[in-house]
Amino acid sequence: MVNKYLRAVAYICPYCSGITEMNINIFSFSGDSAVYLKCNDKICRESIGMITPHDDKYKISLLCPLCDEVHTYTISKASLWSLDYLSFSCPNSGIDIFFSGERKRVLDAVNENNRMLDELADEYERRQSELSLKSRIVDLLKKKSQHNKVRCKCGSSNVKLFDFQDKTFIRCSECGREFSITASYEVADKLSDDSTFIF
DSSP states (O other): OGGGGEEEEEEEOTTTOOEEEEEEEGGGGGGGOOEEEEOOOTTTOOEEEEEEEETTEEEEEEEOTTTOOEEEEEEEHHHHHHOSEEEEEOTTTOOEEEEEESHHHHHHHHHHHHHHHHHHHHHHHHHHHHHHHHHHHHHHHHHHHHTTOEEOTTSOOOEEEEEETTEEEEEETTTOOEEEEEOOHHHHHHHHSSSOEEO
């Protein structure tokens, strides 16, 4: 019977990004006291939120590690203790930030969530790198253009630069010829020298 009122909860610390997993039981709320959610990292130990009983419900307040806002969720007491698994997500990102239920289900969900967050972080880093490279290429083209070192095959150096989606385009104002440049380190290296870029 006591096991029915034992749940694992896990959450992500917005300060150190660590995962805290702890057990709560019906006696954690004796006298209608709140359960405080703290990071269990030995150095961090920051307070992240709380679970507060109120009538036949629990209010879960949690500082979000993704958007830095405090999110509040309400769940019935019956649901908290009877559901094998439940999670709450950041309403801004849709990513789960609080997990509760049977320990194995919670740990599996946390591991899957971590995998997804790692993929998102890798994608963000890749995208930032691409944007930085693209910005560098545009700057190099602008500098060359200011010194008449970007020329069309027709001989004109009267060119315009513009962006569309992931590419930078050069358009000759004389003949209308267009040339697209996809950001790459090879292109950046080619534009870095003092030669005239002909398209």
